[in-house]
Amino acid sequence: MLPMKKWSAVTLAAALTVSLAACSDKKPESDPSASPTAAKDKAKLSLLGPAGTNKYIKFDDRENYPVWKQIQSMLDEAGLQPEYELVPSEQYNVVIKTRMASGSKLPDIVNVSALDNTTLLNLAKQGVILDLNALIDKYDNGNIKKMYNEAFPFAKKSTTSPDGKMYWFSNLHIKTYKEKELAPVALTINIRKDWLDKLNLPVPTTAKEYLDTLKAFRDRDANGNGQQDEVLVYDPSNFSGAIAQWFGLGTDITAVDVENKKVVSPWYQEGVKAYFTYIQQLVKAGVLDTSLIGAKAEQIQQKITENKVGSIQEYNLGMGHEATIKGGGELLPLMPLKAVEGITPAAQLEPPHLVWQKYAITKDAKDPAAAIRFFDMIYSDKYADLLYWGIEGLTYQKDASGTKLFINQGKDEDNAKSGKVAGRQLFGDTVFPRVQKANLEFELNQVPKYKAEHELKVMNYKPYFVNMNQNYLAIPDDKQLENKTKILTNLTTYSTELATKLALGQKSLDAWDTYIADLKKMGLDQLLEIDQQLHDRYNSVK
Numbered sequence: 001m002l003p004m005k006k007w008s009a010v011t012l013a014a015a016l017t018v019s020l021a022a023c024s025d026k027k028p029e030s031d032p033s034a035s036p037t038a039a040k041d042k043a044k045l046s047l048l049g050p051a052g053t054n055k056y057i058k059f060d061d062r063e064n065y066p067v068w069k070q071i072q073s074m075l076d077e078a079g080l081q082p083e084y085e086l087v088p089s090e091q092y093n094v095v096i097k098t099r100m101a102s103g104s105k106l107p108d109i110v111n112v113s114a115l116d117n118t119t120l121l122n123l124a125k126q127g128v129i130l131d132l133n134a135l136i137d138k139y140d141n142g143n144i145k146k147m148y149n150e151a152f153p154f155a156k157k158s159t160t161s162p163d164g165k166m167y168w169f170s171n172l173h174i175k176t177y178k179e180k181e182l183a184p185v186a187l188t189i190n191i192r193k194d195w196l197d198k199l200n201l202p203v204p205t206t207a208k209e210y211l212d213t214l215k216a217f218r219d220r221d222a223n224g225n226g227q228q229d230e231v232l233v234y235d236p237s238n239f240s241g242a243i244a245q246w247f248g249l250g251t252d253i254t255a256v257d258v259e260n261k262k263v264v265s266p267w268y269q270e271g272v273k274a275y276f277t278y279i280q281q282l283v284k285a286g287v288l289d290t291s292l293i294g295a296k297a298e299q300i301q302q303k304i305t306e307n308k309v310g311s312i313q314e315y316n317l318g319m320g321h322e323a324t325i326k327g328g329g330e331l332l333p334l335m336p337l338k339a340v341e342g343i344t345p346a347a348q349l350e351p352p353h354l355v356w357q358k359y360a361i362t363k364d365a366k367d368p369a370a371a372i373r374f375f376d377m378i379y380s381d382k383y384a385d386l387l388y389w390g391i392e393g394l395t396y397q398k399d400a401s402g403t404k405l406f407i408n409q410g411k412d413e414d415n416a417k418s419g420k421v422a423g424r425q426l427f428g429d430t431v432f433p434r435v436q437k438a439n440l441e442f443e444l445n446q447v448p449k450y451k452a453e454h455e456l457k458v459m460n461y462k463p464y465f466v467n468m469n470q471n472y473l474a475i476p477d478d479k480q481l482e483n484k485t486k487i488l489t490n491l492t493t494y495s496t497e498l499a500t501k502l503a504l505g506q507k508s509l510d511a512w513d514t515y516i517a518d519l520k521k522m523g524l525d526q527l528l529e530i531d532q533q534l535h536d537r538y539n540s541v542k
Contacts, residue, residue, distance in 0.1 A: 390422030
């Protein structure tokens with residue numbers, strides 16, 4: 001999490017003006033209840049968050065959507081009468097920072113995702129946001145504990161503060177296959193399947209075969225334009241490219257080896273020199289387009305559109321690039337390729353469970369029991385279905401085995417008119433947290449058979465590294481965060497420049513000991529130690 005920007009007096013005054021304007025122009029909106037009598041029996045809750053950004057599906061029009069009628073029914077059953085204060089998303093960062101800094105006249109529940117952990121923990125110390133564990137123990141009907149302890153046990157690990165308390169609820173996501181098996185997807189090297197077929201080339205099974213195949217694409221004019229311009233798009237300036245994992249390397253300067261509960265650095269791993277040697281071979285052969293190292297997405301997309309990209313890193317189930325290739329094309333995801341004798345190539349996986357966004361209960365909550373009832377509603381199976389899947393027969397259906405599958409729908413404009421939207425499209429990330437129980441089956445039905453087969457192979461592949469290392473680190477305390485920030489400021493820049501120059505052959509591998517000494521001097525060992533402490537604490541949370 002990036003530290004908060006410093007605000008000047010002028011900027012803060014402007015922010016306060018925006019905040020007051022946003023609040024004074026429009027009073028918090030209250031949902032109509034079934035009857036005036038019923039309204040008297042309900043607990044009022046004030047909620048502050050960003051408005052949605054969909055130009056067609058708007059929260060203000062929620063009464064028009066069948067999914068909202070179900071949510072409103074749940075709110076009624078919980079005895080809640082929410083008052084929504086939704087600020088335009090482009091103004092929200094300024095508004096929430098100003099409002100929380102003032103510490104007065106706060107809503108009961110607030111979306112504090114725009115604030116970093118350090119700021120929130122300081123607010124907790126000041127008593128501005130409340131310890132949720134104590135409130136859960138006192139008021140929870142069992143839903144919150146069930147979701148956090150059973151359905152999403154990883155969430156508590158990611159959101160428990162250094163003092164052992166929890167100060168915010170989060171969006172929760174999990175993806176499974178056949179309901180029980182965790183289903184990570186892979187970021188992998190994809191290669192042009194249509195070019196392999198056209199040139200009658202086999203699918204490469206080693207790093208050497210992969211290099212030879214890329215050479216063949218150029219030598220045999222795979223795109224048929226008469227030029228040797230077929231390239232690999234790959235950025236070696238960091239270790240998040242999947243080729244690095246073929247050499248057994250982690251995905252960042254420090255990376256979590258989840259299986260072994262250990263934090264490692266690719267700079268210290270066995271295959272790192274062989275990796276840079278291999279990247280130099282790709283560069284020397286002319287197959288790696290060095291002009292695209294660190295390039296903007298628009299530049300890369302242009303090369304894809306021109307039908308010049310023979311290989312690129314992409315999600316193994318991704319289909320976005322194919323549709324943009326002039327003349328069409330197919331991308332085949334590769335399994336991790338053998339590169340070095342004695343090193344088992346690793347996969348790069350995206351965790352099947354995600355935790356993000358932050359929702360807090362403030363000190364000004366007039367009825368903490370009602371606030372917890374709201375989150376008990378959120379962390380229920382019924383809400384999770386409405387939020388992610390919507391309504392059966394309208395936005396999803398079940399196959400013969402009972403697996404949920406989305407019903408293919410049209411554009412947002414059409415769905416807004418028909419009402420065929422799930423909760424996440426209407427109110428996700430506003431003041432309503434997401435609780436998402438996704439399944440892999442739907443995704444497998446949307447891709448070609450060869451991509452589906454790859455996913456079923458790679459989801460249980462070992463060894464692997466994750467592309468979201470922070471997901472496996474506990475919240476750092478003030479000292480740990482301060483030290484990490486100081487170290488990373490210079491270390492990241494040096495690591496990026498060193499990796500790039502080694503890949504391009506602009507620095508010699510003969511001076512390796514000097515580079516490692518420089519990395520140590522900049523604090524790499526201390527960074528490893530801190531992240532190991534955070535990973536250990538993450539694993540210690542029960």
